Amino acid sequence: MDAIAVDGLRKRYGEVQALDGVSFAVGEGEVFALLGPNGAGKSTTVRVLVTLTHADEGTAAVAGHDVRREQNAVRRAIGYVPQDSGVDQYGTGRENLMLQGRVQGMSGRDLRSRADHLLDLVGISDAADRIVKNYSGGMRRRLDIALGLVHRPRVLFLDEPTTGLDPEARVAMWAEVSRLAVAESLTILLTTHYLEEADQLAGRLAIVSRGKIVVEGTPADLKAGLRGDAVHIELTNGALDEAQRVLVGVGAKPEQVIDGRTIVSRVENGGRALPGIISALDGAGIPVASVSLSRPSLDDVYLHFTGREFSSEDRGE
């Protein structure tokens, strides 16, 4: 049985079609990422799955329970770490954990030892009895994750787990999540707008764009599916059409144009093809500002399937 089964979710907020037929399945023990820009529908999907909101159409089941009809069964089976931390800032880390455990039906020694264990597991034991208001961003995020885990859920939802963390804390968090997935034998669904994050953490991922899943697979398969290397050619002037004709002529058919001046082509063997490409452009009198060659990355996968580059705007920075 799948830990998460989503079928044809649609949801509209006023004029915005937030979800436009989202379907996917996550197997038990998998780490699955929804990757996409802000507003693509990742968080809305998660909010439907954790029973915070309802979809207009479609069905979803988590840990075998329908998210609409068996809400409390779903809530007991899941841990949810929201994008915005929901901790009580005026309580201590331990108090937050104890309350979360109590509303999940835990009590007594079991709860106390579970809280101790988790504080240790996420590395904030030393700060356990300090008021959360004085925690750093990274510590708060660790507490968030501990809160999501207190009742030993089978499925953990991490909505943008590292947004707002500095790069160092982000890398530490990746290691943490990978470790937890094994230590707690969890199914994890995470959303992210960081390509590296999906690449690092997810066994499988889906790219979400405008309320739809555009492609799904393992990071390796998605990259392999592109076949060949990406050649980025940046032109100094706007001779785009001419340059594209030249590129077709040498067997480097342009795939995309970025910002009206950089052409991306895909070729079987970049190293061998590059000299031919440069001399052909040179021969046609087209000035080139820069040329770069790269092995397929998730960036390219994203570009290929959504038709646009993963810009810093998408990252919400």
Added chain:
Amino acid sequence: MTLLRHTWFMTTRQARNLMREPIWIVLLLVQPMVWLVLYGQLFRNVTRLGGFGTSSYITFLAPAIVVMNAFFGATWSGMSMIADLDHKVIERFLATPASRFAIVLSQIVRSALTAAIQALIILLVSLALGVRVHTGVLGWLVIIIAAILVNSAFAGVSQAIALLTRREATMIAVANFIGLPLLFLSTTMIARSQMPGWMQTAARFNPVDWGVRAAREVVLPGTSWGTVALYLALLLALSAVTAAWATTTFRSYQRSL
């Protein structure tokens, strides 16, 4: 059972956070103390007008100040809900099996608890100022219950407004808008017979006045327990209605997510 347990867990959290900054309880008491001590002295001769049931104005005033303080505290209680909404604490609870009613109820209970503690402190200060409660310990209990009920009745309204508007600025406006009018349309500061006729009529429908009448009834001689019971029962019924309203607005908040 789950409702009671969850309300207890959540109220414990709020009480603990409140006790962590007990300075607030004291700061919030400055205003009622000013009324009790300064205002009480300033208008001490007003009882000569007659109809006060006592010649000591502070004895007349003290139980009403306890109720007034509980009322003012209640009008602000929604601020704490807005803080929890803003910090996404509520959303975190909504993704757990936490009782929904307990989330709302714990806010009202916290508010009423604060009012009860403040009532006790104001009563102790009044005692030091020479106020004697005619019916003794039972009377003290009635005054504190009146404070709790007036507070929970208006805390329910405040929670509902907080959940409908979700904005602090609106909360402040509403608190100011209902605060003074309801205070002046009551017998808090003056004997009923000294009020203009239309204000006497208005006061009859003012829940703040119900609390003031119940609390004052046990302080002055000639206590009518039937009157006390009637006003407390009215306040209890109103508290149930406003708590139900707050819960309804909580459901509409959930639907808006």
